[in-house]
Amino acid sequence: QVTLRESGPALVKPKQTLTLTCTFSGFSLSTTGMCVSWIRQPPGKALEWLALIDWDDDKYYRSSLKTRLTISKNTSKNQVVLTITNMDPVDTATYYCARATDGPYDAFDVWGQGTLVTVSS
Amino acid sequence: DIQMTQSPSSLSASVGDRVTITCRASQGISNYLAWYQQKPGKVPELLIYAASTLQSGVPSRFSGSGSGTDFTLTISSLQPEDVATYYCQKYNSALSITFGQGTRLEI
Numbered sequence: 001q002v003t004l005r006e007s008g009p010a011l012v013k014p015k016q017t018l019t020l021t022c023t024f025s026g027f028s029l030s031t032t033g034m035c036v037s038w039i040r041q042p043p044g045k046a047l048e049w050l051a052l053i054d055w056d057d058d059k060y061y062r063s064s065l066k067t068r069l070t071i072s073k074n075t076s077k078n079q080v081v082l083t084i085t086n087m088d089p090v091d092t093a094t095y096y097c098a099r100a101t102d103g104p105y106d107a108f109d110v111w112g113q114g115t116l117v118t119v120s121s
Numbered sequence: 122d123i124q125m126t127q128s129p130s131s132l133s134a135s136v137g138d139r140v141t142i143t144c145r146a147s148q149g150i151s152n153y154l155a156w157y158q159q160k161p162g163k164v165p166e167l168l169i170y171a172a173s174t175l176q177s178g179v180p181s182r183f184s185g186s187g188s189g190t191d192f193t194l195t196i197s198s199l200q201p202e203d204v205a206t207y208y209c210q211k212y213n214s215a216l217s218i219t220f221g222q223g224t225r226l227e228i
Contacts, residue, residue, distance in 0.1 A: 047159075047208055063122070106170070106212060107167055108157075108167060
């Protein structure tokens with residue numbers, strides 16, 4: 001059974017750096033084709049893709065946020081970490097991680113439950 | 122960047138109705154399109170990928186079609202449990218994965 005679970009702080013202050021961890025099971029990020037992405041959803045709004053890392057450690061970022069995002073993986077721990085610098089109240093959202101299995105040109109077949117991050121002083 | 126535009130943004134239908142949601146890409150994306158269902162307060166779930174391939178476990182009343190710039194999601198006979206927001210997503214480029222703005226479906 002494939003599962004993903006997001007973890008991180010529920011509240012961060014403006015200008016701080018957010019670090020989120022996606023811990024997964026049921027697959028290996030060293031297997032060819034496997035990818036993990038981060039997607040967020042502000043309250044009441046649409047989904048917004050943020051970043052993707054693939055089995056070969058290639059990384060892809062949303063262009064408008066590229067300077068603030070860093071994605072990395074720890075294959076032995078089955079974890080993917082996303083950091084977002086210089087957090088702002090507009091970054092308040094539920095953050096999801098999700099899996100793709102056929103490389104970076106594939107849909108997301110399994111999602112984590114999401115973690116709500118609020119940015120406020 | 123390629124934009125994804127869904128229509129309508131919301132709709133109300135009756136149980137048993139045939140419902141169609143459209144998604145238009147501002148440039149051609151071949152069949153690199155997925156549809157997701159997000160029930161209120163829940164996690165998005167993959168319904169269809171490659172424009173028309175039904176994800177395992179998804180009821181057969183859901184279907185997808187299209188290629189290039191115009192895509193549709195059809196529910197052949199609407200059920201109460203289909204109340205949700207539906208999103209299209211393009212994934213033809215890993216540098217610009219994009220979701221549509223969503224279509225809220227009510228009964």
